[in-house]
Amino acid sequence: MKWTAKDVDMYEQTKEYVDTALIPCIPIGGTNMKAFAEMSEHVSLIANEVERQFKGRVMLFPPLTYFVHEQVQSRVREWTNMFKTFGFQHICFLTSHADVSDETFIYIPSLPLEHVDESYKQKIVRQQVEQVMDALVTKWTLKN
Amino acid sequence: MSEKKHRVSRRQFLNYTLTGVGGFMAAGILSPMVRFALDPILKEETGQDMVAVAQVKDITTEPQRFDFKVKVKDAWYESEEPRSAWVFKDENGDIVALSPICTHLGCTVNWNGDKNNPNRFFCPCHYGLYEKDGTNVPNTPPTSPLHRYEYEIKDGTLYLGKAKPRGEA
Numbered sequence: 001m002k003w004t005a006k007d008v009d010m011y012e013q014t015k016e017y018v019d020t021a022l023i024p025c026i027p028i029g030g031t032n033m034k035a036f037a038e039m040s041e042h043v044s045l046i047a048n049e050v051e052r053q054f055k056g057r058v059m060l061f062p063p064l065t066y067f068v069h070e071q072v073q074s075r076v077r078e079w080t081n082m083f084k085t086f087g088f089q090h091i092c093f094l095t096s097h098a099d100v101s102d103e104t105f106i107y108i109p110s111l112p113l114e115h116v117d118e119s120y121k122q123k124i125v126r127q128q129v130e131q132v133m134d135a136l137v138t139k140w141t142l143k144n
Numbered sequence: 145m146s147e148k149k150h151r152v153s154r155r156q157f158l159n160y161t162l163t164g165v166g167g168f169m170a171a172g173i174l175s176p177m178v179r180f181a182l183d184p185i186l187k188e189e190t191g192q193d194m195v196a197v198a199q200v201k202d203i204t205t206e207p208q209r210f211d212f213k214v215k216v217k218d219a220w221y222e223s224e225e226p227r228s229a230w231v232f233k234d235e236n237g238d239i240v241a242l243s244p245i246c247t248h249l250g251c252t253v254n255w256n257g258d259k260n261n262p263n264r265f266f267c268p269c270h271y272g273l274y275e276k277d278g279t280n281v282p283n284t285p286p287t288s289p290l291h292r293y294e295y296e297i298k299d300g301t302l303y304l305g306k307a308k309p310r311g312e313a
Contacts, residue, residue, distance in 0.1 A: 017269070052226070053252040054268070054269055055250035056249025056267075056270065057249070133268075140268075
């Protein structure tokens with residue numbers, strides 16, 4: 001489900017089934033802007049695809065956006081606690097920003113896909129989507 | 145004598161011309177407005193076009209996943225949306241194209257996704273199960289079978305249309 005009026009309506013009725021919050025993390029930097037823009041695009045692409053596959057159990061929230069020099073870890077902790085109070089059991093942060101990726105994040109390296117062939121691009125994206133989906137499924141099975 | 149009877153007075157002449165010209169102007173203004181108001185009714189329903197998905201020779205009795213894209217028009221914004229289908233031939237040799245969208249809450253189901261339930265479709269979100277023909281397995285979350293795509297075969301290529309609940313497609 002996505003953070004839209006229509007999907008939230010659905011969420012309200014099926015709360016007990018939706019226990020996972022997915023939050024893409026998007027850094028903004030003043031230098032090397034293009035790399036950060038690529039990360040942003042890439043994370044959004046993967047997050048949307050994961051949401052499509054796991055629509056019934058995952059709520060995709062708007063991204064956590066931060067400046068590169070900010071201490072994002074403390075905000076991630078804050079967000080995690082907030083989502084826990086909402087009733088989400090699994091809170092996943094998705095990032096392409098290698099500098100912040102520790103075990104609290106699911107890290108997917110962003111690739112310069114601009115000039116890549118469409119079919120090859122789909123293959124790479126699908127692999128990464130599967131990687132994220134596996135990570136989620138592992139989380140779910142560990143809990144049960 | 146008859147000429148006299150049919151004589152048009154200045155007042156009448158002006159009346160006729162003014163009503164005539166006024167009528168034309170009113171029609172000129174109103175007809176586009178009426179056309180606008182009726183437009184949604186007159187527009188023929190744009191059913192989703194059939195999309196080429198796979199070659200018939202590639203289809204086996206084992207369900208395979210095919211990904212394709214459909215054009216979606218939301219108001220004036222056109223975009224391409226990814227879709228998938230599980231396609232196989234049933235025992236009569238007929239092609240079956242199932243929508244992978246779980247009828248429970250809309251996750252994507254996988255063929256043979258669960259080791260304990262071979263030859264079934266499995267939904268990883270809430271462990272829903274479907275038989276090969278798309279029938280939901282009782283006592284799992286889904287309450288209705290997987291939807292089926294309308295399909296068409298032209299020159300050895302499989303085209304898929306809309307996914308519809310079983311019984312309608």
